[in-house]
Amino acid sequence: FNWNIIGASQELNEIGFPPSISIKQSWNSIFKNGIGITTDNNYKDISGYSINTIDNSNTYFGDWMEEASNQNNIGSMFSNCTNFTGNGLEKWNLSNITNMDSFLENCENFQQDLSGWNTSNIKTSNNIFENCKKWDGKGSQNFNLSSSTLSKSLFKNCENFNEYLNWEDNTQNITDMESMFENCNKFTGTGLSNWKVPNVKNMKNMFFDCKRFDQNLSKWNISKLENASNMLDGCGMSSDNFSNILIGWASQENILYNVKLGAAGIQFNFSANNAYNKLSNEYLWTIKTDGQ
Numbered sequence: 001f002n003w004n005i006i007g008a009s010q011e012l013n014e015i016g017f018p019p020s021i022s023i024k025q026s027w028n029s030i031f032k033n034g035i036g037i038t039t040d041n042n043y044k045d046i047s048g049y050s051i052n053t054i055d056n057s058n059t060y061f062g063d064w065m066e067e068a069s070n071q072n073n074i075g076s077m078f079s080n081c082t083n084f085t086g087n088g089l090e091k092w093n094l095s096n097i098t099n100m101d102s103f104l105e106n107c108e109n110f111q112q113d114l115s116g117w118n119t120s121n122i123k124t125s126n127n128i129f130e131n132c133k134k135w136d137g138k139g140s141q142n143f144n145l146s147s148s149t150l151s152k153s154l155f156k157n158c159e160n161f162n163e164y165l166n167w168e169d170n171t172q173n174i175t176d177m178e179s180m181f182e183n184c185n186k187f188t189g190t191g192l193s194n195w196k197v198p199n200v201k202n203m204k205n206m207f208f209d210c211k212r213f214d215q216n217l218s219k220w221n222i223s224k225l226e227n228a229s230n231m232l233d234g235c236g237m238s239s240d241n242f243s244n245i246l247i248g249w250a251s252q253e254n255i256l257y258n259v260k261l262g263a264a265g266i267q268f269n270f271s272a273n274n275a276y277n278k279l280s281n282e283y284l285w286t287i288k289t290d291g292q
Contacts, residue, residue: 017063018045026073028099033080052081057109062088069093075124079105086110090139094118098147102127114139122148130156137163141191146170152202153179159186162212166191172198175224179205181213189215201226208262209234216241218248222255230262233288237263242289243272250275255283263289 021027021043030037034052037043051059065088068074074094078084079102086104090112094100101124104110110132117139119125125148129135137155140163145151151174155161161184174197181187182205189210198221206228207213213235232242246268249255261279267290268276279285 017067021045027071027077028073029076029079031078031081032076034082034084051078052083057083058085058087060088061086062091064088065091065093068097069095072096073099074103075099075101076105077103078107079103080107082106082108084109086112090114090116092117094122096121098123100125100128102130104129104132106131108133110135112139115142117143120144120147124148124150125154126150126152127156128154129158129161130154131158133157133159135160137161141165143167144170146173149173149199150176151180152176153182155180155184155187156182158184162186162188164191165189166194168194169196171200172196175199176202177206178202178227179208181206181210182208184210185212187213189213193217193219195220197221199224203228203231205230205233207232207235207237210236212236214238214241216244218244220249222249222252224256225259226256227260228262229260229288230264232266233262233264235266237266239267239269242266243269243275246272246275246279250278258284258286260286261288263287265290267292 030043030046031051034050036046036049038047050056074097078086084107086107095118098121100122105127108131110129111134115138122145125145130153135158137158145167146169156179177197177200187210189207193215201224203225204227208230211234214237242263270292273292276287280287
């Protein structure tokens with residue numbers, strides 16, 4: 001493969017950077033399904049190389065860190081690499097990356113601390129960590145999604161994810177948060193109450209089945225919200241916090257009509273009865289809840 005391979009005597013299974021792809025500005029899908037791309041001769045140095053076997057699952061990609069700064073598209077690069085641990089990716093320079101969709105989707109054994117990642121220029125962040133079931137989210141508190149507009153299923157099915165995400169202004173350009181935390185069973189949602197979400201249109205399934213999620217989102221600006229179906233279904237939200245949400249959202253001006261809000265399994269307090277009626281009767285919202 002013409003790679004600079006440092007052998008088994010080294011502590012790390014270190015893979016040097018293959019020079020022939022250094023001029024390429026897209027690494028989209030080049031290791032998708034665990035095998036180096038075979039359909040494009042421009043990537044001949046990695047053609048057929050497997051990183052999905054148990055022996056190669058801890059392959060070290062730290063030597064690629066500077067070359068990563070020359071890329072703009074690394075979407076699906078490692079998607080479906082089920083055994084890949086992501087060793088070395090924590091060192092990558094992502095300062096010029098704009099598309100990261102599905103970068104590590106279905107990497108069930110990924111387990112790296114990403115505190116050093118610069119994500120400030122990423123425009124699409126859909127499915128990046130979907131089904132990274134072992135990853136606890138370490139480092140994600142430092143992510144900057146201020147340039148991102150799409151963030152569907154970002155952490156979906158990350159069963160061990162539970163980070164403090166006080167992103168505040170970093171979310172204000174996102175329009176789509178569908179399934180962002182769906183099935184994050186350990187996620188409590190600490191930090192989310194301060195998020196600014198004035199442009200989000202879609203929150204469908206956002207916290208679906210997040211059994212420990214319980215935050216007061218009453219200060220969220222939902223002026224552009226069109227769809228919140230199943231948003232809170234099956235999550236661990238208390239009646240107090242759900243009541244605060246209804247009261248806070250109903251008090252806002254310029255909210256949209258005919259929005260669906262899912263909160264199956266959650267009740268609200270008598271104090272939120274007027275807010276519930278206002279959203280339901282005046283704005284024609286369909287609110288799925290277990291009532292008072």
